[in-house]
Amino acid sequence: MTMEERYTLKKSNPALQVLIYIFLGIWALVNLFPLYFMFTFSLKSNDEIFGKNIVGLPHDWLWSNYSAAMYTGNMGLYFLNSVLVTFATIVLCLASALMATYAITRIKWRFSKLTNAFFMLGLTIPLQASIVPVYVVLSKLHWLNRYTTLIVPYAAFSLAMAILICSGFMVEIPYDLDEAARIDGCGLWGTFFRIIIPLMKPAYATVGIYTFLQCWNEFMFANVFISDSVHRTLPVGIKALSGQHTTDWGPIGAALVIATFPTLLVYIFLSKRIQESFIAGAVKG
Amino acid sequence: MDEQTRKKSKKAKQIKTGITIFLFLLPGLILFIGILIAPIAVSLYRSLYDWNGFSAGTFIGFQNYYELFTNGSIKFMVSLKNAMILAFFSVFVQLPFSLFLALLLGRKVKGERFFLSVFFMPVLISTVVIGQLWLKIYNPDYGLLNTMLDALHLESWKHVWVGEVKTALGAILVPTIWQYVGYHMLLMYAGVKGVSADLREAAMLDGATNWQVDRYVVIPIIKPIIRVSVIFAVTGSLKTYDLVRILTEGGPFQTTEVPSTLLENMLFLRNRYGMGSTISVMLIALCFAFALLITAAFREKEV
Numbered sequence: 001m002t003m004e005e006r007y008t009l010k011k012s013n014p015a016l017q018v019l020i021y022i023f024l025g026i027w028a029l030v031n032l033f034p035l036y037f038m039f040t041f042s043l044k045s046n047d048e049i050f051g052k053n054i055v056g057l058p059h060d061w062l063w064s065n066y067s068a069a070m071y072t073g074n075m076g077l078y079f080l081n082s083v084l085v086t087f088a089t090i091v092l093c094l095a096s097a098l099m100a101t102y103a104i105t106r107i108k109w110r111f112s113k114l115t116n117a118f119f120m121l122g123l124t125i126p127l128q129a130s131i132v133p134v135y136v137v138l139s140k141l142h143w144l145n146r147y148t149t150l151i152v153p154y155a156a157f158s159l160a161m162a163i164l165i166c167s168g169f170m171v172e173i174p175y176d177l178d179e180a181a182r183i184d185g186c187g188l189w190g191t192f193f194r195i196i197i198p199l200m201k202p203a204y205a206t207v208g209i210y211t212f213l214q215c216w217n218e219f220m221f222a223n224v225f226i227s228d229s230v231h232r233t234l235p236v237g238i239k240a241l242s243g244q245h246t247t248d249w250g251p252i253g254a255a256l257v258i259a260t261f262p263t264l265l266v267y268i269f270l271s272k273r274i275q276e277s278f279i280a281g282a283v284k285g
Numbered sequence: 286m287d288e289q290t291r292k293k294s295k296k297a298k299q300i301k302t303g304i305t306i307f308l309f310l311l312p313g314l315i316l317f318i319g320i321l322i323a324p325i326a327v328s329l330y331r332s333l334y335d336w337n338g339f340s341a342g343t344f345i346g347f348q349n350y351y352e353l354f355t356n357g358s359i360k361f362m363v364s365l366k367n368a369m370i371l372a373f374f375s376v377f378v379q380l381p382f383s384l385f386l387a388l389l390l391g392r393k394v395k396g397e398r399f400f401l402s403v404f405f406m407p408v409l410i411s412t413v414v415i416g417q418l419w420l421k422i423y424n425p426d427y428g429l430l431n432t433m434l435d436a437l438h439l440e441s442w443k444h445v446w447v448g449e450v451k452t453a454l455g456a457i458l459v460p461t462i463w464q465y466v467g468y469h470m471l472l473m474y475a476g477v478k479g480v481s482a483d484l485r486e487a488a489m490l491d492g493a494t495n496w497q498v499d500r501y502v503v504i505p506i507i508k509p510i511i512r513v514s515v516i517f518a519v520t521g522s523l524k525t526y527d528l529v530r531i532l533t534e535g536g537p538f539q540t541t542e543v544p545s546t547l548l549e550n551m552l553f554l555r556n557r558y559g560m561g562s563t564i565s566v567m568l569i570a571l572c573f574a575f576a577l578l579i580t581a582a583f584r585e586k587e588v
Contacts, residue, residue, distance in 0.1 A: 020389060024396075027386070028403045031467070034418050035406075037429070041421065050427040092316075100313035103306045115310065122321055124576055126524045128545050129569045130324030132331070132561045135552065136338050156320030159313060188305045217411035219527045224549060235413035239531065242417055249421065256414045263409050271402045274409070278468070279475045282513055 038260070042066070042253030049249050065250035066258070069241070073251055074229065075258050078237030082259075085150050085233055086215040090208050093155040097162035097207065098200060102192050104163070105170050106178060116167070122160025127153075127220060135224060145228045153221055158211045161281050165210065168280065169203035170196065206277040209270070216263065234259040325569065328562040336559035338552075349563040361564070364542040367454060371461060371543075372522035379462045380514055383469035388499050390470075391477035401474065405467040412464070416531030419460045423447050423532075447533050453541045457528050465521070469514045476507030512583045519579065520572045544568050 041049050042065055043058040053059060069075045104116045134153060138144050173196065181191045219235040226232055232240065241255050267274055332349055336342030353361045386404060390397050407415065422429045423446035431443045446456045480503050488498045504511075526545035529535060535542040535550070542550075544564055551561035 020394065024389065024394065024400050028400060030463070031403050031407055034415070037421075038414075038418055054429065054432055092312075096312035096316055099309045099311075103309035107302070107306055107309075109302070109306055119313065119317060122317060124520070124572060125321055125325070126520070126568055126572055128524060128526075128548060128565050129328065130320055130565075131548065132552065132558055132565055133324035133327035134320060136558065139338075152316065153320050156316040159316055163313070188302070188309075192309075213409060217413070219411070219413050219530070220545065220549075223530065224552070235411050235527075238411075238413050238417060242420075252417060253421075256417055260410055260414050264406070267402075267406065267409055271398075271405075275401070275405060275471055278408075278471060282472050282510075282517070 035260075035264075038253055038256050041249060042257045044250055044253075046247070046249060062250055065254040068248075068251040069254035069258060073237070073241040073244070073255055074232075075234075075237060075241070075255050077230070078232050078234050079258060081147070081231060081237075082216060082234045085147055085154070086212055088147065088151045089154040089158065089215045090211045092151060093158045093162050093211050094204060094207050096155065097159055097166050098197070098203075099192075100159075101163050101166040101170050102196055105167050106175070106191075106196070107188065116163070119160055119163050122157070123164070125157075127157055131221070131224060138225065144225055145231050147231060149225045149231075150215075150218075150222060150233065153225075154211075154215045154218065158214050161210060162207045165206050165277075165280055166200070166203050169200055169206075173199050205273060206280055209274050209277040210281055213263070325566075328565050328569075331559055332563040332566045334559040334562075335557075336562075337556045338558035342559060345559075349560050350567075353560070353563055353567065359560070360539050360542050360547060361544070361567075363540065364544045364547050367541060368523050368525065368543050370454065371458060371525060372519045374458055374462055375465075375518035375522055376515055379466055380469055380511070380518060383466050383514070384473050384504075384511070386466070386470045387473035387477050388503065390474055391503070392495070401471070405471050407464045407466075408468045408471075410464075412527035413531055415460055415464055416528050419456070419528075420447070420532060423456055448537055450537055450540050453533050453537060457525075457532055457541060460532075461525065461528055465518075469518070472510050472514055473507060476510040477503055480506050508583065512579060515583075516576050516579050519575045523568060523571055523575070 037055065040056070040058055043061045043063065044053065044065075045060065045062055048054075048058060048060075100115075100119065104112045104119075130153070135144075138149060143149055177195050177199075178191050181195050186194060217235060218233075219239075222233045222236045223239070226236055229240070238252075238255050238259060242252050331342070333344060333346055334342035335345050335348070353359060390401055394400065425431060425443075425445040425448070428446070430446065434440065434442050444452045446452050484502055484506075485498055488502045493501065524545060525543045526549075529541055529543050529546050530549075533541045535546045544567070548561050548564045548568070551557045551564065
């Protein structure tokens with residue numbers, strides 16, 4: 001028996017083991033139950049939700065709740081808005097971060113460290129910091145209620161983390177490659193596009209996942225900056241829908257499922273990657 | 286002559302490199318300065334004004350700051366107290382629980398990946414969705430919680446959970462803490478997994494039990510991660526917005542306001558943009574102050 005094996009659960013007291021598994025099981029249920037509850041009540045009528053069948057599977061599977069959420073609740077539109085805003089934010093943020101990181105980590109100049117530190121300030125600055133001036137400027141320019149109203153601030157607030165993650169990956173690329181490229185006649189731009197961009201693919205996933213979750217779920221900016229119904233993202237749309245359907249729970253449940261399932265679907269397949277991008281973001285910060 | 290042209294071309298090359306560096310930094314700088322740095326400067330400046338957002342405003346010095354702390358009807362102290370209560374429970378309930386889970390999962394339990402993934406899942410769900418779900422749980426007439434209490438014949442324990450002064454803040458606290466347990470657990474778990482087997486073995490050889498290894502070997506090593514978690518928990522509590530907006534709207538009688546909801550009220554209900562700026566300046570200052578304080582506290586302990 002090696003010592004390594006002793007540092008496991010197997011070697012502890014059997015009663016304690018059982019207790020630990022019961023405990024982990026209960027906590028797993030506490031985490032899974034809300035999803036189950038959400039999914040089942042999205043398919044029920046008020047009769048069932050309000051008494052006959054609160055936690056069981058639905059007796060009649062009311063898929064019409066989903067069409068109610070899609071058509072009267074406009075969840076389809078909000079879903080597309082969220083996809084558009086999130087995707088554009090990821091592209092904008094990633095492009096700016098890659099360029100900035102390249103200048104900071106792979107070109108030698110006097111203020112590169114200082115510039116990096118400057119960008120890292122963004123890790124601690126809360127979203128709330130800029131809400132008043134940005135709101136005033138945007139409303140004076142009549143720039144509220146557009147997609148860019150959300151995309152640009154989201155990209156700006158995700159930038160610090162994106163640069164942090166990108167530098168982690170970029171310093172791993174051997175510097176010999178840059179020199180080889182230089183000898184072959186590549187300039188700084190050439191090196192960036194031909195060498196760095198293709199080799200940074202793993203960073204795209206990490207930055208993409210991180211930024212995705214920031215934008216997909218963001219509520220405060222979206223709630224303050226978007227007041228018309230055409231540009232609402234999912235979180236704002238859900239709030240509006242729950243205002244309309246205060247008595248009808250089924251369509252609200254359907255809307256919640258629509259907002260949540262893409263994330264969870266991706267999570268089922270990429271759980272490890274997603275967890276790693278959170279760790280990468282926090283541990284280095 | 287030859288020397289001079291070479292110098293000149295070197296200088297030209299340097300300038301060219303400088304321009305290239307600037308161009309590479311430009312998109313990031315525009316975003317960062319335009320949306321973060323400049324607005325903070327404007328907030329600082331406007332926090333000294335009585336300003337409705339559209340007129341020129343009147344300079345009033347530190348009056349806004351003074352009013353923030355002394356005028357009870359602004360409710361800033363209430364919001365600060367609520368944020369601090371959230372922070373307290375995050376640091377002293379949520380984090381120890383997360384640490385406990387991380388240490389357990391770090392011991393190669395069966396189904397380690399499954400438990401890890403399930404415990405982390407709530408972090409990925411939008412807070413608005415979670416808020417809506419909990420509204421259905423808290424609903425006074427048909428909600429899960431009151432129905433369950435009915436079934437258990439505990440009618441006297443029933444409450445209008447989000448509508449009563451006594452229970453509203455707790456009703457916000459529970460989902461907040463529940464949602465982010467998995468986040469802190471994941472960070473700490475990564476730390477626990479990073480502790481080398483040699484160190485554990487050495488402690489085991491000295492006759493330490495599993496719990497002693499955790500206490501005296503693992504926890505000291507993952508201290509930097511715990512520090513990050515504490516900072517996130519406290520600054521996160523200061524920044525809370527979503528769940529309050531969804532669950533209570535700051536009510537009943539503004540007892541569950543947090544700084545961010547007050548900030549929004551200043552803009553949309555009161556048209557006091559100067560005061561709104563003051564609140565955002567206070568938020569930034571508090572976030573930075575707590576981050577520094579926590580870092581200092583952890584450094585103190587290491588000595």
